[in-house]
Amino acid sequence: MIASNWRLKDWTFRTSPETWNHDVVGLYASDLLSNVLRHAEAKNALVTTLSNMNVIAVASLANLPLVIFSEGKEPSEAMIEKANEEGVALLVAKEDSVQVIRALLEANLL
């Protein structure tokens, strides 16, 4: 499933359309980057309330093609620029992480 299919409700991409074309398979949710590194699998989407440069670095290192920022957490311009460079799609959702995951389940994306 490509990343653009994961845009539900009024969630909005912050990165360029080139980043939306990557395959996304499965999901991992955490606000602790060590756990993301250890447990997320390549091609997973990441749901997190963390919004800083380290999230982009970890997504890139762990081959995570999509990050969904829950609770309306906005990535900075520097984060968006880095994500565009690394080919990581960034989505912003105003719902909390549980609601994001529920929406993805109801849309049969998980």
Added chain:
Amino acid sequence: MLARKHFDIQAGNYDEAGKAASEIKRTLKLEHCSKELIKRVSVASYEAEINIVIHSVGGFADCTIDDHAVYLQFVDHGPGIADIALAMTEGYSTASDESRLNGFGAGMGLSNIQKSADEMTLISDVNGTILKLKFHREGDDSHDSE
């Protein structure tokens, strides 16, 4: 020896954190390491780099790759790890509130490193810490063909 890289790591610079790990990953890709090996090295190198950013006054990393293994060395200039056994315990962390806000401080770093590497040596006193890691490449071909 196929490749050798050196990276300086700044203390407290969260925005730049991960650059060395990212460059190490790129180098391994160029050397045609297996995905499984790249994943293990990426986890360990990111955690080790973050440790220097969060806990030390600054340091550097060296990466050497030959036909048999990937060797990483992370060195910082203090203040050292007071109790290594405690620091290795999952969930134990001395990370600051600032680093916790950045998503660190889970107390999983050294444990993640140990589980990722095939060999690990950690030496520390008040003058600094040296972390040496070795990752075997024997599995490269079989992993690639899986």
